[in-house]
Amino acid sequence: MVTGFTGFVAKVFVALLLEEVDAIGRIMLLVRPRGRLRPGRLRVEQIVERSPAFRPARARPDLKDWLAERLDVIEADVERPSCAMSEVDFARLASADVIVHCAGLTDFAPDPIKALSANVAGAVHVAELAERLRAPLVHVSTCFVAGSIGRAAVPERIEPGVAPNGRVFEPGSEIRSLHLACRQAETVAQRVDMALERARTFGWPNIYTYTKGLAEHLLASRPELDLTIVRPSIVECARTFPFAGWNEGLNTAGPLAWLISTAFRRLPTVPDHRFDVVPVDDAAKGLAAITAAAVARQAGGVFHLASGDHNPLTFERAVELTGLGMRRWTRRGAGTPLDRLLLRHLDPIPVPADRQGPLAVGRLRRWVDDLPERLQGERLDRARDQLARVERMLELYLPFIHDNDWTFDTSRVRALTAHDDRFRFDLRDIDWCDYWVNVEYPGLRRWCIPLIDGARVPEDPPSHPPFRLESRARAEEWTTRVASK
Amino acid sequence: MTESRPGAFFRLEGPLVAKPAVLAAGWLAANAQRIEERVLRLGAVAIAAPFALGLGGERTTGQRLAWSSLRGTSRDRLRVLGEEYAEVHLIPALRAIGVDLIERARRDGCGIVLVSDHIEEIAEPIARHLRADVVRANRLEMSNDRATGRLADPVTARLGGEALRDLAREHHLDLARSRAYGAQGSDQVLLSSIGWPCAVHPDRVLRRVALDLDWPVLESP
Numbered sequence: 001m002v003t004g005f006t007g008f009v010a011k012v013f014v015a016l017l018l019e020e021v022d023a024i025g026r027i028m029l030l031v032r033p034r035g036r037l038r039p040g041r042l043r044v045e046q047i048v049e050r051s052p053a054f055r056p057a058r059a060r061p062d063l064k065d066w067l068a069e070r071l072d073v074i075e076a077d078v079e080r081p082s083c084a085m086s087e088v089d090f091a092r093l094a095s096a097d098v099i100v101h102c103a104g105l106t107d108f109a110p111d112p113i114k115a116l117s118a119n120v121a122g123a124v125h126v127a128e129l130a131e132r133l134r135a136p137l138v139h140v141s142t143c144f145v146a147g148s149i150g151r152a153a154v155p156e157r158i159e160p161g162v163a164p165n166g167r168v169f170e171p172g173s174e175i176r177s178l179h180l181a182c183r184q185a186e187t188v189a190q191r192v193d194m195a196l197e198r199a200r201t202f203g204w205p206n207i208y209t210y211t212k213g214l215a216e217h218l219l220a221s222r223p224e225l226d227l228t229i230v231r232p233s234i235v236e237c238a239r240t241f242p243f244a245g246w247n248e249g250l251n252t253a254g255p256l257a258w259l260i261s262t263a264f265r266r267l268p269t270v271p272d273h274r275f276d277v278v279p280v281d282d283a284a285k286g287l288a289a290i291t292a293a294a295v296a297r298q299a300g301g302v303f304h305l306a307s308g309d310h311n312p313l314t315f316e317r318a319v320e321l322t323g324l325g326m327r328r329w330t331r332r333g334a335g336t337p338l339d340r341l342l343l344r345h346l347d348p349i350p351v352p353a354d355r356q357g358p359l360a361v362g363r364l365r366r367w368v369d370d371l372p373e374r375l376q377g378e379r380l381d382r383a384r385d386q387l388a389r390v391e392r393m394l395e396l397y398l399p400f401i402h403d404n405d406w407t408f409d410t411s412r413v414r415a416l417t418a419h420d421d422r423f424r425f426d427l428r429d430i431d432w433c434d435y436w437v438n439v440e441y442p443g444l445r446r447w448c449i450p451l452i453d454g455a456r457v458p459e460d461p462p463s464h465p466p467f468r469l470e471s472r473a474r475a476e477e478w479t480t481r482v483a484s485k
Numbered sequence: 486m487t488e489s490r491p492g493a494f495f496r497l498e499g500p501l502v503a504k505p506a507v508l509a510a511g512w513l514a515a516n517a518q519r520i521e522e523r524v525l526r527l528g529a530v531a532i533a534a535p536f537a538l539g540l541g542g543e544r545t546t547g548q549r550l551a552w553s554s555l556r557g558t559s560r561d562r563l564r565v566l567g568e569e570y571a572e573v574h575l576i577p578a579l580r581a582i583g584v585d586l587i588e589r590a591r592r593d594g595c596g597i598v599l600v601s602d603h604i605e606e607i608a609e610p611i612a613r614h615l616r617a618d619v620v621r622a623n624r625l626e627m628s629n630d631r632a633t634g635r636l637a638d639p640v641t642a643r644l645g646g647e648a649l650r651d652l653a654r655e656h657h658l659d660l661a662r663s664r665a666y667g668a669q670g671s672d673q674v675l676l677s678s679i680g681w682p683c684a685v686h687p688d689r690v691l692r693r694v695a696l697d698l699d700w701p702v703l704e705s706p
Contacts, residue, residue: 317561320518324565331569347518433561 001028001096001135003078003126004103006043008248009140009235011053013102013284014071016241019056020288020422024070028093030085030103032077040075041469049467050459055242058463068470078103078122083129093133097295100138100287101126106249108206108396111188112178112195119211120175120218127219127227136226136294137219140287143233143276143306143408144400145213147203151273151405153309156302156412158229160220164213165203171217174202205399228299230290232283233276233306233408234400237443239435241281245443248457252400253277253318254448255393257441260319260348261326261339261449264361264390268353268398271316273405274308278427279435286425289417303416306408307427313436315401316350321433323347325441334445353402361391492658493590494675495617497601497608499668500685501583502575506602506623507537509570510551516566517558529554539688544671545640548602552625556634560627567606575607576614582685582705586666587615596658600644600675619656645674666703667691676700 004010017024031040048054048067060066074092076083078101082090103126105118123139130137146154147164163169178198185191192207199210219227237247247254253275260267286305293299307313329335330344365387368380410425417424450457498505507530514526533554536547555563587597599615601608601622608622621644624637639648653660664681667673670690676682677698684695685703695702 317559320559321561323518324562328565328569331573345516346520349519433564437561437565 001030001074001093001098002100002102003030003122004101004140005029005031006047007102007104007106008251009232009280009283009287010100010102011047011051011248012238012241012280013100013287015053015057016281016284017288018067018070019241025097026069027071028096029071029073030076030078030083031073032079033075041073044071044073045467045469048469049463050461051248052246052460053242053248055460058460064467064470071469073469078125079117081125083125085129090132093129096133096135098136098138098291099126099130099133100140100291102140104140104212106208108208109192109196110207112191112207112211113182115195115207115211116175116178116182119208120215123215123219127222127225130226131222131224136228136297136299138228138230138287138291138294138299139216139219141212141216141229141231142209143231143304143406144209145204145216145231146406146408147209147213148200148205148399148404149203149406150403153407153409154304155409156304158216158220158302160217163202163204167202169202171214171221174198175214175218205403206396226294226297226300228290228294229302230287231302231304231306231408232286233278233304233308235280235283236277237279237440237447238281239279239430239439241284244439245446247280247443247447250448250451252397253440254444255452256397256401257322257325257444258449258452259390259393260322261343263343265346265348266351267315267319267348267401268394269315269319269350269401270352270405271314271350273315273402274312274407275315275318275401276306276308276406276408277313277318277440278305278307279430279439282425282427285423286413286417289420289423289425290413292423293416299416301412303413304408304410305413305425306410307430308407309410310414311427311430311432312407313432317432318436319348319350321436322441325437328437329442329445353398361387361394365391487657489653489657489659491593491595491662491664491680492598492619492653492656492660493587493593493595494598494600494663494665494679495583495587496665496667496669496672496675497575497599497603497611497622499672499687500586500666501580501599501611501615502578503580503686504575504578505538506548507534507551509574509603509607510537510554512570512574513558513563513566514554518562522557526554539670539690544669545643548623548640549636552604552623552636553634555625555632558632560630560632563604563606563625563632567604568610571607571610571614575611579611579615580686580705582703583666584615586685586703587617590664591616595664596656598652598656598658600641602641619652621652643671643674645678649675649678670694 031043033039074089076085103122105115149164181194182191185194195207204210204213234252236253237245283305290299290303327344330340368384413425447457511530514530515523517523517526530551533547533550537551597617598619599612599617603622605622605624608620612620623641625632626635626637661680663679665676665679666683666685667676668686669688673694683701684691
């Protein structure tokens with residue numbers, strides 16, 4: 001059973017399993033309905049029909065039957081007790097071999113009520129389900145629950161009740177306190193500020209890592225649960241599956257690439273700090289191998305899916321490659337005239353956070369604020385908004401691009417998959433220059449950066465007739481009924 | 486044991502493109518990551534240019550000087566920009582006469598060897614485009630994935646002698662049955678080591694040598 005199928009990683013994970021494992025059995029997707037008009041099944045059908053992740057699958061002539069035998073949907077909501085699942089659906093899950101919990105909210109500074117609901121309550125409800133089913137749980141978290149610990153190696157381990165900064169705490173009571181504090185705050189902004197403050201007292205840099213961290217601590221203290229925690233680092237564009245460059249939504253590198261592809265060319269970072277990136281298909285492969293080990297009850301504990309310990313990419317290199325990627329992308333005719341004429345020739349550079357020079361964002365914003373009133377107008381308001389947005393973005397990203405240098409240990413997953421040809425997790429063969437310039441940057445430009453600019457990213461064209469995920473028996477029953485009428 | 490075959494040695498600068506390698510060094514210098522680096526590097530190339538063009542002093546030293554301006558440039562930058570320079574500035578400017586000679590040599594069963602004063606990052610995309618079997622270009626020494634500014638030996642301005650015989654041995658080429666096409670005075674070392682030398686669009690020095698030694702001289706209109 002898989003949760004979070006509508007998200008980036010889970011989509012590739014499921015598509016990869018379907019593609020690579022003939023004897024996959026049946027994947028039950030736990031999907032939340034979006035009102036009456038968009039039940040979970042319809043959401044799955046739309047993804048299969050239009051998401052680029054399913055392009056390889058859609059090439060099959062027998063797609064409908066092939067998927068009907070392998071994929072099923074359960075309407076449920078992990079944020080509600082017992083996942084709001086009917087007893088009938090629960091019975092359908094009785095023979096589940098493993099539960100892979102990918103659902104979560106990945107925004108860095110969301111409303112903490114939503115983050116608690118998605119990242120903490122969701123994890124607990126799925127854990128309860130796993131306990132009832134006596135199935136192992138593979139919980140997908142993030143490497144960055146390691147928190148703000150400066151330059152450090154991060155082992156594949158969790159100490160329940162010990163925060164990143166070493167503070168001992170009781171996760172349940174912290175969650176209750178956070179709920180209470182959320183109720184007392186009057187606005188979303190107040191709630192966000194309050195939650196950020198609390199997160200920092202434990203050493204977590206933002207609400208995302210805070211709630212993900214709390215969930216890990218809660219799950220790790222459940223003795224009945226057969227738990228495996230999988231922590232990917234920054235999941236980025238696919239290397240090969242479903243095809244090179246595919247990405248979805250806004251991930252960490254997208255906004256950064258957008259930022260240094262604008263007139264803002266000075267990224268505050270430390271040149272030799274690691275930018276720990278993992279392509280989504282490699283993350284999916286690692287997750288598949290760990291899931292298989294969990295089914296065989298040979299997993300357990302924590303697994304990192306990261307690159308920094310065996311093929312590190314530094315920020316200095318990533319910034320330069322982003323500039324070179326933009327250069328190549330515009331040379332092929334893409335971008336605006338300004339990009340092609342000017343910006344492609346001005347490379348981004350890493351600068352220390354405290355020495356950003358005369359064009360530092362904060363300084364520019366103050367300069368705009370101080371302009372005489374007669375010069376103020378709609379254009380300056382837009383510029384001010386843009387600068388405030390960039391400043392806010394940098395504030396959120398500083399822990400990841402400047403303040404910390406994590407080296408996530410990946411020896412467990414690499415040992416686990418060393419002899420696995422299909423799902424080997426080993427990123428030593430990534431040529432970062434080729435990946436960044438020819439795959440990552442064009443991928444971000446196509447699939448992510450339009451979202452920042454408020455545009456839509458392309459979906460695959462709908463099929464005619466629309467794809468419907470029906471079991472063969474149901475389809476035959478329907479045909480017979482129509483024929484008899 | 487593999488049987489040897491004739492080779493066809495082509496100097497990139499002259500027979501195949503009119504642009505000298507020092508222009509590439511200048512272009513890469515002008516595209517350094519930081520603006521201040523661009524100014525300094527361009528100044529260094531400007532100083533080296535007369536020597537690299539053979540207008541004064543030893544050409545090999547001129548080449549070393551010109552490429553030394555790229556000291557500190559990252560391997561990634563050399564690779565991406567080298568490819569761009571080749572694709573934008575050199576491949577569209579390939580001389581028809583040179584390309585035709587390559588095709589003819591290939592038809593005659595020769596192994597195609599591209600010899601260039603450019604650095605490998607620029608010469609290799611061109612070699613791929615021309616489907617050359619071997620490429621011998623200048624190589625910038627690297628330390629921590631950044632150019633030290635030194636060219637690794639042998640510098641290709643004067644390819645000949647032991648370096649040429651090693652190359653022929655490595656790729657099973659019979660020098661006596663091979664042909665070579667050069668354009669610069671410094672190419673006489675290469676041309677005189679090969680069975681069938683030919684000057685293509687030669688400079689003043691090589692033209693005189695070619696006339697003295699009765700080498701054919703080719704020029705497109």
